[in-house]
Amino acid sequence: MKTNRKKNKTVAIASLVVAFLATSFGSAYAAAQLEPINAFFNRGVSFVLNGERWQPQxxxxxxxxxxxxxxxxxxxxxxxxEALNIPIDFDPATQHIYIGAKRAVKTPMFAVPMEIDHIYAVLTRDPKETNVHDRQFGEVLKIDQYGDVILTLDRKFKRLVLDAAVVSPGEHEAEISLYNAGDKAGNTASTVLEMHKVAPDEGIKTLVFDVEGLDKVKLHVQSHQLNPYIYARILDTSFLDNGDAAEKDGSKATGSK
Known part of the structure; x- marks a missing residue:
C-alpha cells in the first residue's frame, strides 16, 4: 500500500463505534448525535500489556x-x-457503555448460565418442594445429600447473595463452599475461597459471597460429615449484584416468615 494512501485513510466516527463496540444506531439517532471527523489508522504503534506484546483484536x-x-x-x-479483565457491556436502549461493574442492578441467580450436578441437586418448581419454612417460592435448587453448581459470571458481579435453608427432615448443618471454576483457575480450583453454613434451626439464611473478578464459580453443598442427607434448599430470591463486597457483614439469618 502506498504511503500517501495510508496517511490519507479516514474513518467516520460511526464506523468506529460499529467496529469497536459492535453496536448499531438508527439513522435518526445518528443524524442527531454523531459528528463526522477525520482520523487515521496508526499502524506504526505497537502495544505492551503487563510487560508482554499485545495485539488488540x-x-x-x-x-x-x-x-x-x-x-x-x-x-x-x-x-x-477485555484484555484488562474488566467487564464491558452496551445497552442499546439507553446508549450507555458500561465499563466495569453495573451498580444497583440485581440479577437473579437462576437467570445466569448454570451447570448442576443432577444426581443429588436439581431445580424444581414442585409446590411441595418450593414451600420452605412456610414460605412459598416459585423455584428452588434442592440438594438432598450433596451437589455442585457452576455459575458463569463473566466478571460482571461482585457479590453472590444466597438465600438458603435446611428443611425437614434434615438434621445436619449444610456447608456451602465457593471455588474458582474459571478456565485459568489452575491449581487454585481446589481451594475454598469462602464457606458459609446454614443449620436446620436457622430458618432461611442469607449468605453473601465475594465473587469479584471471577469468570466462573462452583458452589459445593454438603454436610461436614460428608454423607448424611441434609435437605438443603437454595431459593429463587438469591441474586448477584455489584454491591460493595467490602461492606458485607457475612451471613445473616432472616428466619421463617
Missing part, C-alpha cells in the same frame, strides 16, 4: 490498529477492557 479475531486523532491515539474500548 475485534470480535472476529482480526487485528485492530489504534486511531490517531487530534494528537492522541485511541484504542478500541472493548478489546482493551
Amino acid at each position: 475485534n470480535e472476529e479475531g482480526r487485528p485492530l490498529a489504534a486511531i490517531y486523532y487530534d494528537g492522541n491515539n485511541y484504542l478500541p474500548v472493548r478489546a482493551l477492557a
Whole structure:
C-alpha cells in the first residue's frame, strides 16, 4: 500500500463505534448525535500489556490498529477492557457503555448460565418442594445429600447473595463452599475461597459471597460429615449484584416468615 494512501485513510466516527463496540444506531439517532471527523489508522504503534506484546483484536479475531486523532491515539474500548479483565457491556436502549461493574442492578441467580450436578441437586418448581419454612417460592435448587453448581459470571458481579435453608427432615448443618471454576483457575480450583453454613434451626439464611473478578464459580453443598442427607434448599430470591463486597457483614439469618 502506498504511503500517501495510508496517511490519507479516514474513518467516520460511526464506523468506529460499529467496529469497536459492535453496536448499531438508527439513522435518526445518528443524524442527531454523531459528528463526522477525520482520523487515521496508526499502524506504526505497537502495544505492551503487563510487560508482554499485545495485539488488540475485534470480535472476529482480526487485528485492530489504534486511531490517531487530534494528537492522541485511541484504542478500541472493548478489546482493551477485555484484555484488562474488566467487564464491558452496551445497552442499546439507553446508549450507555458500561465499563466495569453495573451498580444497583440485581440479577437473579437462576437467570445466569448454570451447570448442576443432577444426581443429588436439581431445580424444581414442585409446590411441595418450593414451600420452605412456610414460605412459598416459585423455584428452588434442592440438594438432598450433596451437589455442585457452576455459575458463569463473566466478571460482571461482585457479590453472590444466597438465600438458603435446611428443611425437614434434615438434621445436619449444610456447608456451602465457593471455588474458582474459571478456565485459568489452575491449581487454585481446589481451594475454598469462602464457606458459609446454614443449620436446620436457622430458618432461611442469607449468605453473601465475594465473587469479584471471577469468570466462573462452583458452589459445593454438603454436610461436614460428608454423607448424611441434609435437605438443603437454595431459593429463587438469591441474586448477584455489584454491591460493595467490602461492606458485607457475612451471613445473616432472616428466619421463617
